[in-house]
Amino acid sequence: MTTPTRKEWLEARRKGLGGSDASVALGLSQWKTNVELWEEKTGRREDEDISDKECVKYGVACEPLMREMFKLDYPEFRVKHEENVVLQHPVYPQLQASLDGMLWDQAGRLGILEIKTTTVQRGADYDKWKNKVPQNYFIQLLHYMLVTGAQFAILKARIKNEWGGSVSITENHYHFERSNHIGDTIHLLKAELAFWRYVETDTRPDLILPKIKEPSHGN
Template sequence: MASPTRKEWLEARKKGIGGSDAAAVLGQNPWKTNVELWEEKTGRRESEDISDKECVRYGVSCEPLMREMFKMDYPEFRVKHEENVVLQHPVYPQLQASLDGMLWDQAGRLGILEIKTTTVQRGSDYDKWKGQVPQNYFIQLLHYMLVTGAQFAMLKARIKNEWGSEVSITEKHYRFERSDHTADLEYLLQAELEFWEYVLSDTRPDLILPEI
C-alpha cells in the first residue's frame, strides 16, 4: 500500500484538530485565534499556505537530519517515523496527530518526538526557550500525548541566532512525562472536544483574548 502524498496528508488534517491547531483552541497560538481556526474548520476561511516560506522550507529540510542526530545522541530510544501519516485518537477521531517520530524507551514505553527549528533575533525570543519551551509548542506536545496515549514526549529544538552578520546555532532537548501533566491533559481534552462541538454545530465560539 502506497504512502499518502503530502496533498492527501494536508487534506486529512482539515478534518480534525491537529497538533498545530491545539494552541489556537486555547487562544495560545501567536499566529492564529480560536475563531480563525473555527472559520478554517467550517470552510469559511482558507488556511494560509505557508509551505513556500523560507523558514518552513528550512524546517522541512532540517527535520530528517535532526531525527538522525537524535538517534545518534539518544541511542537508548528506538525511533520510528512514517511520512504523511495522520493518527487519530481511538475514542475521539477528530483529534489527530502527525508525528516527527515515535519513540520507545528501554522499558518499552511509547513516547513521541517533536522537532522544531526557529530563528531568534531578540533576547526576549531566546528567553522563551530557557528551561522551558514556548507555550504553543508545549500544548502541541500535550495534544500528541493525548492522541497517541504516549507516556512521554521529547522535543529537539534547533535555535538559530542572528545578531547582525553573526550566526550561531544552539540545540536544546526537553523531556516531558505524561504523569507530570495529567491535569493539563484533561483540560486540553475538554477544550478540544468543546471546540469541535462548535465546528459540528456551525456555532461561532467566543474569541479567546491573550492574557496581558
C-alpha cells in the same frame, strides 16, 4: 500499505484538530485566533499556505537530518517515522496527530519525538526558550501524547541565534513526562472537544478561551 500523498495528508488534517491547531483552539496562538481556526474548519476560510516561507522550507529540510542525529545521540531509543500519516485518537477521531517520530524507551514505553527549528533575532525570542519551551509547542506535545497515549515526549530544538549581529547554533532537548502534566492534559482534552462542538454545530466560538500554564524545562 500505500504511503499517503502530501495532498491526501493535508485533506485529512482539515477534518480534525492537529498538533499545531491545539494552541489555536485554546486561543493561545500569536499567529491565528480560535475564531479564524473555526472558520477554516467550517469552510469559511482557506488555511494559509506557508510551505513557500523560508523558515518553513528550512525546517522541512532539517527534520530528517535532525531525526538521524537524534538516533545517533540517543541509541537507547527506538525511533520510527512514517511520512504523511495522520493518527487519530481511539475515542475522539477528530483529534489527530502527524508525528516527527515515535519513540520507545528501554522499558518499552511509547514516546513522541517532536523536531523544531527556530531563529532568535531579539531578546524576546530568546526568553521563550530560557529554561522552557514556547507555550504553543508545550500544548502541541500534550496534544500528541493525548492522541497516541504516549507516556513521554522529547522536543529536539535547533536554535539559530542571530541576535547581536553574530550567528550561533545550539540544539537543545526537552523531556516531558505525561504523568507530570495530567491536569493540563485533561484540561486540553475538554477544551479541544468543546471547540470541535462549535465546528460540528456551526456555531461561532467566543474569541477568548481557557489558558494552560507554561511549563518549566525538564518537568
